[in-house]
Amino acid sequence: MLEIEKSACNGCSLCENICPTKAIKMKDGYCGYRYPIVSKDKCIDCNLCNVKCPINLKKVSNNFMKCYAAHIKDKNELEKCASGGIATSLAKKVIKEEGVVFGVSFSDNFKETSHIKIDRVEDLYLIQGSKYTQSNKDNIYKEVELEVNKGKMVLFVGLPCEIAAIDSLMPKGKRRKLILCELVCHGPTSKKTLQQFVEFLEQKYKSKMSSLNMRFKKEGWEHPYLKAEFENGDVYIEKLYSTKYGQAFYLLARESCYQCRFKIDNSKADITLGDFWGLPDNNEIYDKNGVSICICHTERGVQMLFSLKDILKEEVELVDAIKDNEDVVNPRKLNAARIKFSKLFNKHSLSQSLLLTKVNIAIMDKINSIFRRKS
Ligand SMILES: Cc1cc2nc3c(=O)[nH]c(=O)nc-3n(C[C@H](O)[C@H](O)[C@H](O)COP(=O)(O)OP(=O)(O)OC[C@H]3O[C@@H](n4cnc5c(N)ncnc54)[C@H](O)[C@@H]3O)c2cc1C
Incomplete structure (x- = not known):
């Protein structure tokens, strides 16, 4: 049991x-x-x-780490991605090799997120962009195993704990052509958060949601906005951390996230991707629409990255890449507001819980500035 x-x-x-x-x-x-x-x-x-x-799983010490700053070259494509679009470039490469890609998509009504399998470039838009809600997995790991056993090239993109699950199911020797790509993570929100946020907006606009982007690059990638469109043509655009969803993303995580065991010193992935906060804008690789940190943990990860012809990349020192991105190394920290919010949200609605936690918009604006590049 x-x-x-x-x-x-x-x-x-x-x-x-x-x-x-x-x-x-x-x-x-x-x-x-x-x-x-x-x-x-x-x-x-x-x-x-x-x-x-x-x-x-036993902790392993991870000695092989090569680090790059990178982004996809195509400006239009870059705008659609969460940061530098490296997950999208990897997915395109794998599909071109007749492989399959596992990534996270919204449900049709935007109230849930799930890991899905795609094998057509036309479907890439479904998994592009960050969805800050923990995904439903259904039978996904078994499907990954099935595709790997068919000898196909397989890319799985997920949060570090999901990558650790695959590592447990298929240890290194059994992976054949499987590439594991994890995202830097400071903890996802829950299904209840997304569901109530979508319902709140649908009531406000008296219409069904028709699209949702949690990393809309209205002012570039360093100032994340949330954009939602509705069937009646209305559009909602707001700074991510000024929305009820963004506030919950800041305040809420699973209890396990505060003691996350799968930071880069114990990563099971081939590649870790995150935001390259702190990259000076006079750096050659800098693009206002997004630059990713790509930390390769295996030779396979490096080979994959070097096989991507549609990206610009530059090798950087790991210490420089992570100095403004604590989430790469450390689990998120618990504080009084987070404890209060989760206790309330367990019993009350999103709106009530935020009100009772007295989240101050001025503080959230400060958080907006922490999220973006530190100059
Ligand atoms: C919950 C969460 C928390 C994050 N926290 C941080 C952070 O604190 N610091 C930081 O530097 N980066 C964080 N990231 C990662 C960052 O937002 C980008 O996802 C990452 O830089 C990859 O960008 P990209 O442009 O290459 O992705 P894109 O090319 O836009 O592709 C997005 C990829 O992310 C996957 N994905 C989307 N949503 C989820 C999800 N809920 N679960 C698993 N996979 C998903 C998709 O399947 C797709 O493969 C977080 C991401 C998520 C989902």
């Missing part, structure tokens, strides 16, 4: 994927995050869930 402290569970859903009797189901729990629930009558005590749970 699954033995995991609720506070340690990162919601990767590997246990649900691999349970041979389907005794484990992920269900909405604290603050709308999903947690595994075990049907005792179906459990056969095989212990697979405990053995494979990524939080039980």
Whole structure:
């Protein structure tokens, strides 16, 4: 039977994927995050869930790290991506090689996010851009395993705990042509957050949402905006951290995120991608619409990056790349506002919880400035 402290569970859903009797189901729990629930009558005590749970994986010290600043060359494409568009470039390359890509898309009504599989360049837009809500996994790891076993080139893009789940299922020797790409992460929001935010906007505009971009580059990439469009033609554009969603993104994370074990010193990925905060704008590689940090942990990661012909890149020292991006190295920090908000949000709506936490817009503006490049 699954033995995991609720506070340690990162919601990767590997246990649900691999349970041979389907005794484990992920269900909405604290603050709308999903947690595994075990049907005792179906459990056969095989212990697979405990053995494979990524939080039980041994820490490995990661010595091979090469670091690059990079972005996709095409200006139009870059605008559509979260930071430097390297995840998009990797996905294009893999699809060109007749491979498959696993990434995160919104559901049709924008109220949920899920990992999906794509194998056509025309579908790339579905996974482009950051969705700051933890994805539903369904049977995704088993699908990855299936594609890898077919001998296909496979790219999986996900958060570090999701990459650790794949590493647990398919340790290095078994990966064949699988490339694991993780995103720097300071903790995703929950399904409940996204659902209530979308419903709030739909009520406000009296129309269904027709598109959502959480990293709209209205003033370039360093000043993130959220843009939502509606079926009636209305458009909502606001600084990300001034929206109810952005405020929740700042305040809320799973309990496990505060003790995340999968920062770069224990990464299981081939490549880690994040925002290259702090890159001086007189640097040759700088582009106001986004530059990514690309940390390669394996030779395969370096080979993949060097095979991308549609990007500009420059090798940089790791210390320089991460000096303004603490999330690469350390888990997010708990503070009084975060504790208060999650306790409230577990019982109340998003709007009420923000009101009762008394989130100050002036403070959120400061956070906007922390998020962007430090000059
Ligand atoms: C929850 C979350 C927190 C983040 N926190 C930070 C941070 O603190 N610091 C930092 O430097 N960077 C952070 N990032 C990463 C950053 O936002 C960009 O995603 C990253 O730089 C890749 O940019 P890109 O232009 O190459 O991606 P694009 O080319 O736009 O492609 C986006 C890729 O991200 C994947 N993706 C989107 N949403 C999710 C999701 N919810 N879960 C898993 N995969 C997803 C898609 O599948 C796609 O492959 C975070 C991302 C997420 C999703």
